[in-house]
Amino acid sequence: MGDLPKPDEMYESIDHTPPEEEWEKIESPITPGRYAYPAKDKNLSIMEFRTPGEWSPADEEWPLPENWQQIIHEGFKERLEKYRSLKIFMDTCVRCGACADKCHYFIGTGDPKNMPVVRAELLRSIYRNDFTTAGKILKKLSGGRELTKEVIKEWFAYFYQCSECRRCSVFCPYGIDTAEVTMMGRELLNLLGLNINWIMEPVANCFRTGNHLGIQPQAFKEIVEFLCDDIEEITGIKINPTFNRKGAEILFITPSGDYFADPGTYTFMGYLMLFEALGLDYTLSTYASEGGNFGLFTSSDAMKKLNSKMYAEAKRLGVKWILGGECGHMWRVINQYMDTMNGPADFLEVPKSPITGTVFNNASSTKMVHITEFTADLIRHNKLKLDPSRNDKFKVTYHDSCNPARAMGLLEEPRYVINNVCNYFYEMPENTIREQTFCCGSGSGLNTEEVMDLRLRGGLPRANAVKHVHEKYGVNMLACICAIDRAAFPPLMEYWVPEVGTTGIHELVANALVMDGEKERTTDLRFEPLKEEEDEADEG
Amino acid sequence: MNPQTLLSEKRKEIVGKWFDEVIGAYPEDGAKFFKEKSDPFANPVGNTLYRCLNELFDEVIKSEMDQAAVDNALDGIVRIQSLQEFMPSVAIGFIFTIKPTISKRVKKYREDKEVEKYLTALDANIECLLRRSFDLYMQCRQKVFEFRANQSRDRVRQLLIKKGYIKELPEKGENLEDITT
Numbered sequence: 001m002g003d004l005p006k007p008d009e010m011y012e013s014i015d016h017t018p019p020e021e022e023w024e025k026i027e028s029p030i031t032p033g034r035y036a037y038p039a040k041d042k043n044l045s046i047m048e049f050r051t052p053g054e055w056s057p058a059d060e061e062w063p064l065p066e067n068w069q070q071i072i073h074e075g076f077k078e079r080l081e082k083y084r085s086l087k088i089f090m091d092t093c094v095r096c097g098a099c100a101d102k103c104h105y106f107i108g109t110g111d112p113k114n115m116p117v118v119r120a121e122l123l124r125s126i127y128r129n130d131f132t133t134a135g136k137i138l139k140k141l142s143g144g145r146e147l148t149k150e151v152i153k154e155w156f157a158y159f160y161q162c163s164e165c166r167r168c169s170v171f172c173p174y175g176i177d178t179a180e181v182t183m184m185g186r187e188l189l190n191l192l193g194l195n196i197n198w199i200m201e202p203v204a205n206c207f208r209t210g211n212h213l214g215i216q217p218q219a220f221k222e223i224v225e226f227l228c229d230d231i232e233e234i235t236g237i238k239i240n241p242t243f244n245r246k247g248a249e250i251l252f253i254t255p256s257g258d259y260f261a262d263p264g265t266y267t268f269m270g271y272l273m274l275f276e277a278l279g280l281d282y283t284l285s286t287y288a289s290e291g292g293n294f295g296l297f298t299s300s301d302a303m304k305k306l307n308s309k310m311y312a313e314a315k316r317l318g319v320k321w322i323l324g325g326e327c328g329h330m331w332r333v334i335n336q337y338m339d340t341m342n343g344p345a346d347f348l349e350v351p352k353s354p355i356t357g358t359v360f361n362n363a364s365s366t367k368m369v370h371i372t373e374f375t376a377d378l379i380r381h382n383k384l385k386l387d388p389s390r391n392d393k394f395k396v397t398y399h400d401s402c403n404p405a406r407a408m409g410l411l412e413e414p415r416y417v418i419n420n421v422c423n424y425f426y427e428m429p430e431n432t433i434r435e436q437t438f439c440c441g442s443g444s445g446l447n448t449e450e451v452m453d454l455r456l457r458g459g460l461p462r463a464n465a466v467k468h469v470h471e472k473y474g475v476n477m478l479a480c481i482c483a484i485d486r487a488a489f490p491p492l493m494e495y496w497v498p499e500v501g502t503t504g505i506h507e508l509v510a511n512a513l514v515m516d517g518e519k520e521r522t523t524d525l526r527f528e529p530l531k532e533e534e535d536e537a538d539e540g
Numbered sequence: 541m542n543p544q545t546l547l548s549e550k551r552k553e554i555v556g557k558w559f560d561e562v563i564g565a566y567p568e569d570g571a572k573f574f575k576e577k578s579d580p581f582a583n584p585v586g587n588t589l590y591r592c593l594n595e596l597f598d599e600v601i602k603s604e605m606d607q608a609a610v611d612n613a614l615d616g617i618v619r620i621q622s623l624q625e626f627m628p629s630v631a632i633g634f635i636f637t638i639k640p641t642i643s644k645r646v647k648k649y650r651e652d653k654e655v656e657k658y659l660t661a662l663d664a665n666i667e668c669l670l671r672r673s674f675d676l677y678m679q680c681r682q683k684v685f686e687f688r689a690n691q692s693r694d695r696v697r698q699l700l701i702k703k704g705y706i707k708e709l710p711e712k713g714e715n716l717e718d719i720t721t
Contacts, residue, residue, distance in 0.1 A: 031625075110573065111567065226704075260698060431579070431581050
């Protein structure tokens, strides 16, 4: 004990001086809590990716193949030729710094390599060195550097500290989509078999079984039936959704998070109740039982394979169009990549609401409509009986889930729906919503427990804005339209603003929805009293 | 000279120095960003650290601190820094950095018995902050471990319940028969 330093001595021993080296020279420690566990071989091999065997990012020596530099070089070259956007993103950055302070991971950590510009520079420096004349001649002077094993480690560390939310790209005057730089970085790492299991397992499960968790068809059906039992208990109405029904007008696809984990399950119940109230001719599919597409976080090949399943099922069942649930990145895949990967979906019809007759021309190529567009249209045409007072115990704010907001511009519809089903809605500050929305901190396959610290500090800017409306207006419910949000927010809120819960919009819709023949509702979808007073009265 | 009034008048200067010390623990570019603290939503870390240091300063110079106010201000700082990969000693070490700044400001009055007495009390206040921040730091870390354990445990638990493979005991007041039939 006598050897312990005194507090003052201990404090003085801490070096507060920022490093003077250039960023390239600053080491990127790969320590537990900073990295997600690597992908297992079985999950890589089913997708025909390289299998590196068992390894850990903490290992000194990583299991790289002998010709790893050649693999990266050729992979990079192939992508530069294939994607003109990548070449533009590599060439055009003038390092103006507009993106630098816009990333939630940088805002939460202060780690310069989390600045989008520097994250892109991790890849760009190799591009300059290997693919530009200036780089070949001037080397370091032109911002190039050689590809070393340390660079690979750095890629792994920082491309898996980006949630591909694209907030930074909103501020880039050249429109550089740094999320696509991350995607390319991850694709290149994937060529070496360096991936994370939280992403590869859902990809493999989705490919083989139909959804992220590997829930088998009969289990999916039983779970949905169980949720229908709950609905019957709450409303007195028995719902019997169909599965894999050929000839249905609409195929409904939603992320599996909506039926295997709370609070997503309440959103799923909300969909079922809405469809029942409308008498919609729809079917669920046990084959396309996943809206999420973790292929987006892996490689374009994996993304294409998983996306094609949804359309193959729509074709097999002979539906007219697809209605999609409250998912985040599914909508980025649909709106930005589906058409060039698997489209156009000519065998389907341009979506038309059978209730209002509205034609969704915005989905004329993908034939897939977002459920908040569909519901907003129903409300607009006065097709739903709603009692918003059933949500009166909730003071709601809305988190623009990154992908629906920035990848498809879905900004007004969710707000329109919320305003019609809730009496108390409050916006978060302007620079934290709509196009400028802050990520939950767990997107793009980072929603795993081993990086909980990273998720909580990355989610700070979002939570901080929620805290503000909680303190100012008494907000106690955070609505969102993304299954990853619904999984990520409960711990994020508990850490930063414990008084605020998480919900999907269609849970709120179903609470307010007055269904023909329903019994008097005494609880919400969570089996909790509709009003706070009833709760207190019960206790009394 | 009342030392509390003296320090209070120098609040902006002292807290500014204290803030610089805290921010100095971050890499250069990060620190530069955190210093731009005016927008609480664009820069929650810098803004929160600065606001909480001000609140802490107001308490620490008092002869009797308001424990709730101290906890609230400390929580704002420690909740952030406990997540930022600092060593625990660094995450709560910011408490000490105010000492030399204050000492400098009251140096010329040190001979005064009253000032000396005040500084001894102030030392006790700072020690109190340190003890409390250690508690808060551990609470925050425990929370993170709890989240990790819960997520790991709950990943498929609800599925097992929904499929009827497992049934938990009823809450007090419910009938066992209700859930077993």
